[in-house]
Amino acid sequence: TSVDKANVLETFQFWKDVVTEVHAQYPDIELDHMYVDNAAMQLVKAPKKFDVLFTGNMFGDILSDAAAMLTGSIGMLPSASLNAKGQGLYEPSHGSAPDIAGKGVANPLATILSAAMMLRFSLNQEEAASRIERAVQSVLEQGLRTPDIYSEGTKKVGTTEMGEAVVAALRAQ
Template sequence: MSDRCTVVILPGDGIGPEVTAEAVAVLALLSDRFGLDLVFDEQRFGGAAIDGDGEPLPPATLAACRAADAILLGAVGGPEWDGAKERPEQGLLKLRTELGLFANLRPARIIPGLEIFSPLRPEIATGADVLVVRELTGGIYFGEKTLGDDAASDLCSYSRAEVERIAHVAFRAAQKRRGKLTSVDKANVLATSKLWRRTVEDVARGYPDVALDHLYVDAAAMALVTHPTRFDVILTENMFGDILSDEMSVIAGSIGLMASASTGSGGPALFEPIHGSAPDIAGRDIANPAGTMASAALLLDHLGHGAAATLLDRAIEAALVEGCRTGDLGGTTGCAAFGARVCAIIDEQISATYRREKVQISA
């Protein structure tokens, strides 16, 4: 990787352009302060691309994404494309396939000082810190589909190789966290889950330092709201992961806080908040950009800029704890104002560090 890093920006639809604007602003700030030499390349994607180019993933956008070091996405979709030949979401599924982004990582934790925003009692929610590793390019979302007037079907299929590669991602993540992995399936009913469980157990033999257990998906859904601290890393298939990670985001207080990363075996990774395009609040400067900014922190860490990523994460949390909160968290701060406050905190922290270092050198 060269010193210069190209980040493709896909604002998308609805609140996507608003929240990505704040994430790009903080990335530009950190690039300047840390000398990261980030270059931003904005491309049309989703519904905006359907309107402008006739398809949700235009060839020029795909080519730019292939050539990038990382991709930051806002959100796609909206009612104006209901009934269209192609929907915005099809562009996202195609992008994942074209770039081989088979692993979706969705972290969620209760931020100390914000326990009050969880719908769970503080004694249940406090200390929850979970990473969902979701298989992203297989399963029922990508299987053959039939639709008639009286019957329909969606094929769910997985190969051993698909399960093995996502399992390795999850086990390696658990090694860097607290050393526990919970594999979620429905092996008492589904053939794909039976294969999933057998394969995960085989992969586990190569990771003796990680404790593995299994839960059926319905039991896992219940445990997330009754005992979320029992989990460290959750490994699961595409649809189960989609549902469980959305449930987990609410436990943390708001879906607007949650980030995600989609990675593969090589090439650029994709970073995006897990929320949708929220067309009902688009253009009103009330969306929560924290999830997109947290996704930018994951992007920085992926590119090898760990110090900048940590600083950004801490600035987001500091802004929230001091009371700078958008409407989803009961506050009155606007989207742009939240982004500006995070940038200000970063500059304050950098200045404080510089002053401390200067004093130490003088001494």
């Protein structure tokens, strides 16, 4: 789904035209267009409707923050910006969060999962990526939670403890 605001901003008509033109080279991929306000609503209403959302940085930043709440927290979302050669910039989708820096409450899982994406998409290390993802899943199944995803019945841990638990789960595999 290509997301734009062509009904209000002329520059997005250019976006839409280019996306449509490039899409013609990939007829096996389904393409639809959606205005960003509707995309935000649909993302909350029916997130499984989407496979890939394709948009510019500004709308992508807004939509990824909204989508984060589908996982429980922005601290759970890895991300990648890839070029045609598979080279990329891998980072959690959240920002630096200077307000919680040094407090031991940040969720390291998005960073860890971003490393798994790097292994998979840029370094062709599928098994290593899968091991990391299984370790994260194992830690979550154990009930460990940083404050952003904590709920009653789970164990609240800090940044370091969560990271160490993932390392221990990796070693246990």
